[in-house]
Every structure is written in structure tokens, then in C-alpha cells.
Amino acid sequence: MSFRNFRRATFLIAQKDLKIEFRRPHEILSILTFSVGSILIASLALRGNGSAIPEIVAAVLWIIIFFINILIFTTAFTREADRGTIGGLKTLPCSPIAILAGKIMYGTALIFLAICVLIPCSLLFLNFQMGGNFLNLIFICILGAVGFSFAGSFVSGLVMFSEGKTLLLSLLLIPVCMPVILLSVITTGKIIRGASLYSIIPELRLFFAFLLFMTAIMVVTFTFVLEE
């Protein structure tokens, strides 16, 4: 399969999933309600302490994003398996990795949508001073969303044919996402404190190493995941 066809297949699958997601607005609304609700609760918990500590703000943000990740990927492959449409994807003349990449793209888009609501809400309710460049914060958020999507899609694919998949997904996502959570919290804290992208290069290196590692595992194993 040429790279052009791979890219096209990935895009078509992501486009189809997003279209379906927006036809089921209650699921997106529940994700957004959860985001805003969590920020409000955190704001109540942190009130009266003046300006919030950047590391605490970062931790709050990424814990919320982690749970959003669980909400999104509970349905990514599981819904395909439950409805039988995974069989339809298997009839397609494309690599299983393209199917997985489509799910990653779809997950990243949804997480980023949630982040677009979370960041303004955090600025409004968590009372933190944005010392650094706002674009750097967005960059870290996109990287985090990609990392979560890599982990979420893969684990969602792994558990789709198993009993108790929802529980398994939540349990497995904690260790698999841990590197993303730690790196995202550390870098977001530093960015909010005013650090430049140059000063977080060691963390970024680790982050890309994680993505490479996940990619290698996916390429080697995902074909077998789709097999019955």
C-alpha cells in the first residue's frame, strides 16, 4: 500500500468517525459538560489561594483530558465491534495500520475539541497567570492529545473483542498513558511558568520516544489484533 493510499484511507476513516460522532451530539455534549464541570469543581477547590500554582493547574487539566480520553476511546473500536461494522472495515483494501491511524486522527480531533473548551475555561475559572507563550501551551496540548490518542486507540483496539472491555480499557489506559500524563503535566507547568520550548526539549525528546515506541508496537501487533 502506497503512502498516498495509506494517508487517504486514514483520512476517510477519521472523516467517517467524526461524521458519526457529530450525528450523535449527546456524546460530544457529555464530554464538553464533563470538561466544564470538572474545571468548575477544581476552581471551587482552589479558590481563595490567590493565583493558582501552575503545576496544580497542569495536573488538573491533564487529569480531565485523561478521563476525556477514556470517554472517547470507550466507543472508538468497541462500537465497531459491538455493531459488527468492524467486519466492514476488514473488507477494505487497506492496511490495518491505516484503520488504527484513522482512529488516532479521530481521537486527536475530539480531544483537541475538548481542549479548546478546557483552556478558556481554565483561564477563566482557575485563576492562573499565563506567564509564557500561549502558542507553546497549544503546541503541548496538541502533542498530549496525539499521545493520548496513540495510547487510547491501541488499547481500545486490543480490548474490543474481550468481555468487560469498558473496565479493561480504563484499567489498561492508566499505565499506558502514564508517560504522556507525566510529560504533559511537567511541560504544561513549565510553559505556564513562562519557560520556552527550548527549555523543555528533554521532555519533548522523551515524548517523541514514547510515540515512536507506540508506533513500533502498533505496526508489529495491530494486524493480529484485528484477526479473529
Place this chain on the structure above:
Amino acid sequence: MSSPAKHSRTIEVIDVSKRYGDMYALKSVSLEIEKGECVALLGSNGAGKTTLLKIIATHIVPTAGRVNILGEDIFKNNGSIRRTIGLVTHDSYLYDELTIRENLQFYAQFFVGNGEEIRFDRIEFLGLKRWYNVPVKQLSYGLRKRADIGRALLHSPDVILLDEPFAGLDVATCDLLVEYFKKLKEDGKTLMLSSHSTEWIKKVYNREVVLKKGKIVGEKDRNEF
């Protein structure tokens, strides 16, 4: 991929077994199907019909044995082999939230080049046109099944695998399908249909293969009846 003209045997199933734990869903099944032939897989529930169809469609990897389509091992290059296969199973592969047109477009786009037109006229006989813009979740079982058959035929595959294609359809649609399957045979397409009853299937097939507990227990050409 090998040229279809070179291989009169479109499908070769060679000593295929599929085991789930201790249970054999298929045991040493061998079968050859010629180009333009229509084979009916008959047998009661659990005989292994669906498993065999799914193995040929590259959905299930057999525990042992090999399957060739147009002379090529299907598990060595399943990406290109899938272009030659159209599969309809018990499960609908259509997405409830999308309309029939969106579903068909989604699947067909993988089989056509960028910018190439999708040939909806190929499935016009299914009479789905007035339902194209209706979400699949609002369709009756029969219409959904027709749309699913359309999905499998839209890319004009050489090998058409249909699991219980007549189940749940009204008489008029079954008649339509029978006529269309006959036309496909004339066009040189190879068909494999599974069923636990022969009511409709007998109007199309050239050969019947009877499966029981994962083994072929009978095989007859139509002329022998």
C-alpha cells in the same frame, strides 16, 4: 496480482481447518470453484458455512491450510485480494448514523482512485435510489439488507460471497436478486452463497456443497439432480 484470465479456478480452498480451542469449526475442507460458477454452501446452523466464507474473505485466518484466489495466496497480499471480493454476512456493515449514500460512498471510496466516479448505476437494480438520503437506522431490515448487498457489489468484485443473502427479504427482492445473480454469473463473476434452506438459492447455483460439523459431507453438480 495474477490475471483473472490465467486462472479458470477462481477460488481454491486447500485443506483448510479452523479451530477455536478444542472445537473445530472447519476440518480439512478442500474446494475448487471455477470462474463464473455459483456454489451453494448448505448445512445446518454451526456447520461452518460462515467460517468458510469469512476465511475466503480474509476475515479469519485458518488454523491450517491455504486459500488461493485467482492463483494468489489470500493471506500473502490481502490488501489487493480484497479488491476482488464482495462480502455480505449476517452482520450489517452499514453505519446507523449515516445515510445509505454516505455508507456506500465511504466503502466505495477505498476501491476507486482519487477523483474517480463511484458507479452507483451498478446497484440500481436494488431499487434503493429513493432511500439514498435516509439514515440507515431508519430503514427496515429488508432495505438495510439490500443496501448491504449494494455495498458489497458497488466495486464490481470478481468473487462475491453472500451469507444467507435471501434471509429477511420479501419475495419481490428475492426474485430481483436471483435474476441479478444469474446476470453476474453470465458476466463471469464467481459466487458463493450460503444458506440453511434451498428455497431461493436453488434457482441460481451450479453446484451445492453440503457442510456438516465443519466437514464437507456432500457435493453435487446441478446436472446430477
